[in-house]
Amino acid sequence: MELFDGRSIIGTTFGDFKGKSQLHELARACTNGDVNLDEFITHELPFEKINEAFKLLSDGKALRCLLHI
Structure with missing residues (x-):
């Protein structure tokens, strides 16, 4: 839930993913079959x-x- 509040995941396998600003792009890429x-x-x-x-x-x-x- 913290990702929706603008926090970011840093130092993980996935890098510094920003949930608030980048989640919709990830969802779109998954829907399009890119990911x-x-x-x-x-x-x-x-x-x-x-x-x-x-x-x-x-x-x-x-x-x-x-x-x-």
Whole structure:
């Protein structure tokens, strides 16, 4: 939520991304197919296995888990 208040992410893998001014451009790039977010999803699980998803993330075995409701 802090990104919507004008804060920025600095010193991360993604660089200094400014959520307030750059988020809409990222969303547009994803919608246009310029950025493929599917490559960052390493696991897909049903919502009932949310605890397993957190375990995979904390163990470093997953980058992103997509939960299906």
